[in-house]
Amino acid sequence: MNHRDKVRTMGKRAKEAAHEMAKAGDAVKRDFLEGTAKRLESERRRIAEANDRDIESGREKGLPDPKLDRLRLSDKVLNEMMEGLREVALLPDPVGRVTSMWTRPNGLRVGRMRIPLGVVGIIYESRPNVTVDAAALCIKAGNAVILRGGSEAFHSNQCLAAILRESLRAAGLPEAAIQVMETTEREAVLEMLQLEDCIDVMIPRGGEELIRFVAANARMPVLKHYKGVCHIYVDEDADPDMAEALCINAKVQRPAVCNAMETLLVHQRIAPEFLPRMAEAFRRRGVELRGCPETCRIVPECRRAEEEDWSAEYLDLILAVRVVPDMDAAIAHIARYGSNHTEAIVTRNYERAHRFVQEVQSSLVMVNASTRFNDGYQLGLGAEIGISTSRLHAFGPMGVEELTTTKFVAFGNGQVRV
Amino acid sequence: MNHRDKVRTMGKRAKEAAHEMAKAGDAVKRDFLEGTAKRLESERRRIAEANDRDIESGREKGLPDPKLDRLRLSDKVLNEMMEGLREVALLPDPVGRVTSMWTRPNGLRVGRMRIPLGVVGIIYESRPNVTVDAAALCIKAGNAVILRGGSEAFHSNQCLAAILRESLRAAGLPEAAIQVMETTEREAVLEMLQLEDCIDVMIPRGGEELIRFVAANARMPVLKHYKGVCHIYVDEDADPDMAEALCINAKVQRPAVCNAMETLLVHQRIAPEFLPRMAEAFRRRGVELRGCPETCRIVPECRRAEEEDWSAEYLDLILAVRVVPDMDAAIAHIARYGSNHTEAIVTRNYERAHRFVQEVQSSLVMVNASTRFNDGYQLGLGAEIGISTSRLHAFGPMGVEELTTTKFVAFGNGQVRV
The missing domain is CATH 3.40.309.10 (Aldehyde Dehydrogenase; Chain A, domain 2)
Incomplete structure (x- = not known):
């Protein structure tokens, strides 16, 4: 398969997984999150080996020290990832919450119910811990997610992706709920940005150049954070x-x-x-x-x-x-x-x-x-996936709730429109 | 001035007006809405003359009857516009409403406050009543708005724009809070879709072709409604x-x-x-x-x-x-x-x-x-500006509240981060 077909296939699989995810109860999602934390602990060695390969090839390519530092999955970073997973597991599940309900003069009861966004796309740069942190929040909110990390963190991301897949399988969730892109080619990213029928929102995390590139090329909505002055x-x-x-x-x-x-x-x-x-x-x-x-x-x-x-x-x-x-x-x-x-x-x-x-x-x-x-x-939202400086949908820190939307629900007893 | 400069100037003026609009209290906005209803009544003749010019040139161009029908500002349509303005005037003002507030362990009180979206762009087709209906909702929500109607309704729209400007002036609101594009050239629309630094959201209303064109070319977020199956x-x-x-x-x-x-x-x-x-x-x-x-x-x-x-x-x-x-x-x-x-x-x-x-x-x-x-x-939201079938920001009918967003507010007494 070429890049184009590979990316399209990922999109379609994500969309199917999103339907399953929307029905998943909180117990199952907690299982997945706590299971992942346990796996990160028991697989420290496997993760360190993958991470070492990235660090080594980064050094060979002459990456500057601060970049190598961001790449490193040290024990401290791993511990923070595990703690983050356990915290996200304990957050209240926003999905299915009816935030308000009222009765119309004809007796129709109308309300708003929180539902997942669907498929979230995340494009990020060097830090491989984002793979786990971002996936955790997306899953808690009932979404499927497609992640595309930086090429420097390739082996670390693939290793973490395998662990996430194992945890999904163990919890009985569809494996396609978390997909990490295996190619780091730019054309694959461009293809991803065209998939408006499969990906509901794109969240770029990184420097201003990356964000402007995503905003200029994405056909789906983009939640973005330019800079903080x-x-x-x-x-x-x-x-x-x-x-x-x-x-x-x-x-x-x-x-x-x-x-x-x-x-x-x-x-x-x-x-x-x-x-x-x-x-x-x-x-x-x-x-x-x-x-x-x-x-x-x-x-x-x-x-x-x-x-x-x-x-x-x-x-x-x-x-x-x-x-x-x-x-x-x-x-x-x-x-x-x-x-x-x-x-x-x-x-x-x-x-x-x-x-x-x-x-x-x-x-x-x-x-x-x-x-x-x-x-x-x-601010008390729990973990965040970024801080939006654009006003639509979410403005400010985006937590689990900002990874959902609301639909209207209505309960009638035969109302017709006159 | 060429199209490009004209459209950019509109965008800048709208952005300035949006700052004023965000501070406008509900009494002033109600003044504007009720004043517009009165003016539509007293200016029936002027509106009918402008509308007749559009109908006539539509007939000359051989527009089909259903299209001519949509173009006509009949007494019935005018009455509905006036009624709509008075209803929107009476809706609760969403701006400034603190929807929730909580206290952090360090004593910082954090809340979410509703604020206007800023500048709303609306691109629509034949019906000239949209000019008034859409402007009313945007103003009620504290926004500035740039409207671009269909070329067939040119004279009707310009006449309604003049009446809206008179009402803004009479209410003490900035005239640039409602701007109706005077050109109907396609390049002007394309230029409008580039103004991501001035226009916060674009709402296309019309056929699928129009909506796909806006979604493909807009750099700002688009609230869209494709079709209803x-x-x-x-x-x-x-x-x-x-x-x-x-x-x-x-x-x-x-x-x-x-x-x-x-x-x-x-x-x-x-x-x-x-x-x-x-x-x-x-x-x-x-x-x-x-x-x-x-x-x-x-x-x-x-x-x-x-x-x-x-x-x-x-x-x-x-x-x-x-x-x-x-x-x-x-x-x-x-x-x-x-x-x-x-x-x-x-x-x-x-x-x-x-x-x-x-x-x-x-x-x-x-x-x-x-x-x-x-x-x-x-559903009880009051007037609507459309029905969104995409999930971000608003999903379903969009009323006044959907033309706002929330910011975080925090009240402290010297809290620093440790």
Whole structure:
């Protein structure tokens, strides 16, 4: 079979499996998830051998150390995968839940019932643990899934795929519910993106280039996360100690992630007092500041920001800083340069706190808390499959529930339309 | 300005207007909707003149009568538009509603708040009333909208657009919240479909060709409705009188719409009694039957169905009929040939009623009621902008709420991530 036929066959098998999966009860899905966790434990050696082959050939190809690091299925990563599987097993099953029901004047009882999305396609880059993490969430939500990982992780992914298949079989679920693409050719991906009759949604996970490629070529809907240019606005009525703690946490605790702060906006009235102490706190932690003219006037050693700094996702110990005349200017700045990811206000003012929450249209808008909380675990959704920065279907962290949709159900006793 | 620049300018203006719209309270939106209803009343003459120009040039171009009919803004159609505007005005405003809120172990209070989608693009064909109906729903949900109607309705649409602009101005809303494209060139539509940074969702309304064109070319998400191949399954335990009444209503009451029944599935045990009486009832109403071999054996005058009849959307007084060995065969037939629109079971059996509702994955699955109820008004959502047969974001009738999304909000008192 050529790529085209292989991919089409996978799509058809996934669609058939999705019908079975939609009927699977939670006990069976839990069996699969807990069984997989046990198999990862008992197959540590087999996994390590497959992973070593990838690491070795990565080294031969001259992959840089951070990439080799992401590729490695260390004991720590394996333990986290097992813990994740057990946590997902315990999440409430969203499928079949009737979220609301009402009665029409003619007596027809109408409701909405949660159902799986169907077939989920996931295209991702180096980390092989995504194979298990993503499959677990898709199965819990009653979907079938087609996974296409990076070529560097080929052997690890195939090994994990075999283990997942064994767990499906042991739980009595169709093996085609989780299929990992065996080819890493680009044409196979392009073919996958054409299968709108088999794949209900595509979720790309990786760099901006991958995501733009998927969005431009997919015929089915795409749930995507471009970048996180997150802001904290320190209001004139902020508690300066709280503001300092939140800004340090949001910038420094883990600078390389999408929910780290990239731009700090400070009200002009608090700036003369607040900015020098922040500059000192950031200096001690090795954060480089890039400021607007007013920031540089207050903090003379600060480097001047260029226009592109306002939309930069540094993912590093660098921070853009701007003094704003009022909250409306802060909101306008966020609307212009932000990426709809996460924004926070620090204030003691009741009215502005609520107006900020109303008027800023990002996936998470917060009062007096660190931007670092935009994450499925932290918000209480359980594991997440990504953070959507586009508005349709899911906006923000996507957990198990976001891998489902609702259908209407109606119970009548002979109603006809007049 | 060329098309490209014109369309881009519309997109940018719509995006700015969407920011204003998201803040608009319900009183202002109601003002706009009720004001538009009043203006349609007082401007009947102006509307009739514009509409006459379209009808005349349609006649000159030799448009067939049904198309001319759809084009006409008769008094009846205008009255329905006014009534629709007043109904939408009274619907509850979804924007700002916090649908759930919970507290995390660290005290962070997290919730989901409904917000507008942003900018909605609507591409539709002949009926000019869509210009007002669709704009009303989009505005109620706090969105800006760009409308592109059919070239045959050009003057009617421009006249309605002017009235809508006057109403926006009078209510203090930005005029760019409703923009009707002035060009009807295809390149302008193609350009519109590229504006993923300005338009959040595209909703095509019309024939399958239009919808496929939009789905293939749009870079933003598309909410689409392909076709309605709706089924009624008459179970062995059906009440035959109820089954007859439901089948007649679903097929005959308005055969040219998407929620009319196109295929009847009958359990083999009830078929010998039920099919002859149904054949007679249908014959009296001028419905042509196309049956499977078993149907033709029971009803000898029935024409044999070809393979393509099982997936046909006749939109006419024609019905495909198949005898099935059991409910699972009916469900399998629906999964294979259906279009995920509307399916009903007629039965007195409790267990099968519930299993049918669980296992059939269409946008509306019913027990003992006519398929004709799949419609926003009938299900109690208020006016609808269409019926989605794809699963993401909205599945089934899309009312005001489906023109919104949710963001996460979080209220803290200094929480940092550890």
